[in-house]
Amino acid sequence: MSEHSATAGVLGRRVAVVFGATGWIGRAICHELVRADASIVLVGRDANRLAALQRELGGGDRVLSTVADVTSQLEVDDAREAAITRFGHVDLLVVSSGVITGSAFGDGIPADWADMIDVNLRGLLHASQTFAEPLLQRADSGSPADIVLIGAVSTDVRAPRFAVFNALSAAIKQLARALRHEYGPRGMRVHIIEPAFAVDQSGERRNAAAPGHDLRRARAASAVQPDTIAAVVTLAAALPRGVNLAEVLLLPTETA
Known part of the structure; x- marks a missing residue:
């Protein structure tokens, strides 16, 4: 059995929109969704990176890329229109856009916050609200419909240099819970996946945006790798419609 045979075909006829598609986690999610036979709309800010990812995915009729900044409501609206024009509907939204900046709170730069x-x-709110209507239309028709939010473990007291990021992560988790109660009765599922970040002995998280950390080293040291997150996205979307994999906490086995 091949490494990806378990997911091949499980999302056939599904149409996914992935915000943050060209990011470290987003790329893995896009590859996994294509392997699972979903049609996919790649959304990101950089046209060149989107074109490169589309080539990696083999192009074809099942992959569409659209340039949009998740912080722009108009551009998010355009992404929805492009997705529906191309595929007729959307039934899976993945929001993996994110920025991480770390510093002691007293040294924090308001512009970074x-x-x-x-x-x-705010970008996650734009994407979730904008795509809620087409997702609910699918749910109302009896089809699967999912929002998957990529959050982060936000309660790690050993990482005090990330107070603002942690506060935002907690807000995203609370939003997912509220949306789950609002949309669940109509058959739409809302999932949040919270991967852990690696923390070094000084208590500082190793991440791509933290000053003084080499990008490759930080990614290699991450406690949970993107392929794992991508596999959970596919698992959540592939479950029977009546079951919601609501909250997933991904921790390294050795420190869990």
Whole structure:
């Protein structure tokens, strides 16, 4: 049995929109969804990176890329229109856009906080609200419909340099719970996946945006790798319609 044979075909006829598609986690999710036979709309800010990812995925009729900034309501609206024009419907939304900046709270730069708030929270609100209507239309017709939010473990007291990021992560978790109660009665599922970040002995999280950390080293040291997150996205979307994999906490086995 091949490595990916278990997921092949499980999302046939599903149409997924992935925000943050060209990011470290987003790329893995896109590859996994294509392996699972979903049609997919790649959404990101960089046209060149989107084109490169589309080539990686083999192009074809099942992959569409659209340039949009998740913090722009108009551009998110355009992404929805492009998706529905191409595929006729959307039944899976994945929001993996995110910015991480770390510093002691007293040394924090308000502009960095604003950037994290805009992308991690306001952008997620834009995407979730904009795509709620087409998702609910699918749910009302008896078809599967899912929102998957990529959050983060936000209660790690050993990482005090990420107070604002942690606060936003907690807000995303609360939003997922509220949306689950609002939309669940209509048959739409809302999932949140919370991967852990690696924390070094100084208590500082290793992540791509933290000053002083080499990007490759940080990614290699991450406690949970993107392929794992992508597999959970597919699992959540492939479950029978009446079951919701509501909250997933991904921790390294050795420290869980």
